[in-house]
Amino acid sequence: MGLSTFAPLAGRAQQPASEIALVDVMPEERSYDAGSESEGDIPPPERLPYRTTRPGIRSWLLPWRSRSRKGGVLGRLLHQAFLGFIFVLGVIKFLSLSWDVLVYLFPDDLDKSLDAWGFPVGPVSGFSHWSTNGVLPVACHSHNDYWREVPLRSAVDAGCTSVEADVWLVNEDLFVGHTLFSLDPQRTLRSLYVDPLFKFLEKRNTPTRFQHHRSFAGVFSEDPSQTLVLLIDFKSDDELLWDYVYAQLEPLRTAGYLSYFNGEKIVPRPVTVVVTGNAPFEKVLGNSTYRDIFYDAPLDLLHSASESHQAGSGVTEPEDLTSGSELPAGDMYNYTNSYYASVDFGRVIGRLQRNRFSQAQLDLIRAQIQAAHRRGLKVRYWGTPGWPRGLRNHIWHVLIREGVDVINVDDLREATQQDWRKHRSWWS
Numbered sequence: 275m276g277l278s279t280f281a282p283l284a285g286r287a288q289q290p291a292s293e294i295a296l297v298d299v300m301p302e303e304r305s306y307d308a309g310s311e312s313e314g315d316i317p318p319p320e321r322l323p324y325r326t327t328r329p330g331i332r333s334w335l336l337p338w339r340s341r342s343r344k345g346g347v348l349g350r351l352l353h354q355a356f357l358g359f360i361f362v363l364g365v366i367k368f369l370s371l372s373w374d375v376l377v378y379l380f381p382d383d384l385d386k387s388l389d390a391w392g393f394p395v396g397p398v399s400g401f402s403h404w405s406t407n408g409v410l411p412v413a414c415h416s417h418n419d420y421w422r423e424v425p426l427r428s429a430v431d432a433g434c435t436s437v438e439a440d441v442w443l444v445n446e447d448l449f450v451g452h453t454l455f456s457l458d459p460q461r462t463l464r465s466l467y468v469d470p471l472f473k474f475l476e477k478r479n480t481p482t483r484f485q486h487h488r489s490f491a492g493v494f495s496e497d498p499s500q501t502l503v504l505l506i507d508f509k510s511d512d513e514l515l516w517d518y519v520y521a522q523l524e525p526l527r528t529a530g531y532l533s534y535f536n537g538e539k540i541v542p543r544p545v546t547v548v549v550t551g552n553a554p555f556e557k558v559l560g561n562s563t564y565r566d567i568f569y570d571a572p573l574d575l576l577h578s579a580s581e582s583h584q585a586g587s588g589v590t591e592p593e594d595l596t597s598g599s600e601l602p603a604g605d606m607y608n609y610t611n612s613y614y615a616s617v618d619f620g621r622v623i624g625r626l627q628r629n630r631f632s633q634a635q636l637d638l639i640r641a642q643i644q645a646a647h648r649r650g651l652k653v654r655y656w657g658t659p660g661w662p663r664g665l666r667n668h669i670w671h672v673l674i675r676e677g678v679d680v681i682n683v684d685d686l687r688e689a690t691q692q693d694w695r696k697h698r699s700w701w702s
Contacts, residue, residue: 404474406493411435411500412690413674414683415654420450422686425466430493432686436503439467440551441519443510448518464522467504472525475544490530492544501533501546503613503680505570508552516557520567523547527566535610537563548613558611571607573617573653576645577638579605609650614680617642619655619669629665631672643677652679660684 404427415436416422416429429437441448441463448463471493478491478498491498508515526532526545533546549558550570558569607615622642623635631639646653655678658669667688670681683689 404470406430406495409433409494409496411494411497413680414686414689415503415505415656415680416686417656417682417684418452420461420466421452425450425461426470429686430502432690433494434683434686434690435494435500436505436680437467438505438507439463440507440509441515443512443515443518446518448515448522463506463519468522468525471502471504471545472529472531475526475529475531479544490544499542501542501544503546503548505548505550505614506553507550511552513554515552516554519549523567532566533568534564534566535568540609546613550614550616555606555611565611568613569607569611571612571615571646571649571651573615573642573646573655574622576605576607576615576649576651577642579645605649607649607651612649612651614654615642615646615649615651616654616656618657620657620659623655626665626669629668636672636676639673639676639678647677653677654680654682656682658682663688 409431410433412433412435414432414434415438416432416434417438418440419425419429419437420439422428425439426437439450440452441450442454442457443449444454444457449457449459450461450463450466451457474493475490478493478495492500493502494500506519508519523532531544533543534541547567548570549567553569555569558565558567623638626632626635643653655673658666658673658681660666670689673681681689
């Protein structure tokens with residue numbers, strides 16, 4: 275072993291004192307054993323641990339480290355609070371955007387859902403200063419009109435020429451609502467439709483000394499000759515319902531505001547009453563010389579009855595027909611007893627593959643329109659898709675192009691105030 279064994283230690287002894295102070299003393303458990311013959315018991319000098327700082331510097335940094343540790347906890351708390359605040363803002367923004375999307379896509383559906391829970395008090399109060407100046411009539415039917423913010427007026431102010439009221443016979447009165455659970459004593463056929471129409475038409479048809487012949491102005495100031503269709507959907511399966519409807523229309527009838535059939539032709543007036551649903555067709559036919567309540571004929575049956583009848587030139591207006599006009603043999607629905615010819619779009623036409631009409635669907639629509647027009651009836655499809663909006667607008671565009679007379683709508687703004695024929699994209 276000799277001196278060669280201690281050569282590394284001898285080299286360390288020659289280092290300056292300042293450098294030796296930075297070197298850790300070898301741990302006692304790893305000190306050199308004189309009885310050992312292995313040089314591996316002594317760690318090599320380059321592996322000896324070194325101090326990073328002098329003891330004085332380390333003691334000076336201890337208070338700073340303590341403050342830093344406290345500041346780190348506070349920083350983490352502030353960081354977590356900030357992240358929580360951002361998360362809450364994100365949730366609020368998401369809910370706000372979701373609501374905006376729902377309102378944008380389903381404006382009237384939301385109105386119906388909200389109105390079903392709470393109806394405005396005094397539904398007729400909104401008609402005291404009613405005016406239709408500047409309102410242009412649009413061939414649209416206000417589906418479930420009683421769900422509007424102000425029934426009747428909302429549709430007329432938008433320009434719709436047809437409104438719908440579902441009626442139930444309850445406690446000897448006609449309540450308006452979609453279901454029995456949604457009925458309200460303040461919302462009756464008389465309070466929502468008959469009385470407001472009568473008062474408004476009375477104001478518009480005040481006789482003057484300049485009138486040599488009595489004429490009647492309708493609800494639209496821009497087109498006084500345009501009639502307003504009041505479609506009454508019979509919900510109750512009760513034979514007495516007809517008698518109550520007929521009786522409650524008496525103010526409009528007595529004033530001469532109801533369109534009627536006089537046994538030879540149709541005499542148009544400001545209001546045309548049409549019944550549908552469970553309405554009895556035989557009651558409509560009861561008087562052959564005077565009728566002021568017309569029927570909503572089944573459009574699909576008109577087409578079936580006309581399949582063997584040779585197609586002629588289409589007739590679009592009842593006044594173009596007379597009692598001797600040619601009609602399909604054995605047909606019971608015509609302009610003398612009916613006004614609309616309607617059918618469920620989804621049930622008869624079906625879904626659109628790839629959002630486009632097939633040739634078979636177009637042929638069926640054209641045949642049904644031709645069958646109705648040949649009888650002097652106006653065509654209406656109900657149950658058309660309301661969403662996506664691009665698909666809905668495309669269906670509206672095609673139906674009008676093919677000759678449908680009135681569009682069944684829930685969204686009054688889209689149907690009357692925008693050129694929806696240009697909206698062909700899926701979502702817009």
